Amino acid sequence: MDNANPSVLLIDDDPEFRDSVVRLLRTVGLHTLEFSSVPDFLKADPPEGPTCLVLDVRMPGRSGLELQRDLAAANRQVPIIFITAHADVPMTVQAMKGGAIEFLTKPFRDQDLLDAVDAGLARDRARRESERALVALRERFDTLSSREREIMLHVVAGRLNKQIAHDIGIAESTVKVHRTNLMRKMKARSLPELSRMADTLNVSRPQP
Secondary structure: OOOOOOEEEEEOOOHHHHHHHHHHHHHOOOEEEEEOOHHHHHHOOOOOOOEEEEEEOOOOOOOHHHHHHHHHHOOOOOOEEEEEOOOOHHHHHHHHHOOOOEEEEOOOOHHHHHHHHHHHHHHHHHHHHHHHHHHHHHHHHHOOOHHHHHHHHHHHOOOOHHHHHHHHOOOHHHHHHHHHHHHHHHOOOOHHHHHHHHHHHOOOOOOO
């Protein structure tokens, strides 16, 4: 679980609209950081907890769609909810192809925005949890000795202990010891689980 509180990032050049969105989100206990332009947003430090971005499509200066492209290019992953008073089909298609989770046309129902924000925050929580799990998995893999890593790759390639022993020129009993140790260090309860870990880590497997 993410211990930091979630935040909604709101970028819109209309102060009255920003005020109304902040009041709405406050009714469900959500902290909101508001910005009047894309440059103001880019100058601010990102929050630590789960976030989603409520973003106006058309603003003076850089547009919401340009910001979406910039964030993607910088690999800064944040769920985006687009809002606009003047939607058209190409704009909507471009936003959704870019990964936006929702495209709302003003005026929209309060519940539609709340539902979209809830979905965005849930997606960001899941992404953060997945990233933390990958970091932990890499740390466990780093604790393996070079021999344990070698045997792990043979194991997930489907090689039997005696085949591994023959391939690398050690006793089968030694393979068993290394295999037991690497399963413990990786916290893998089964061969399929170890294989999924290898896939997640994108480690190469020797051909049988």
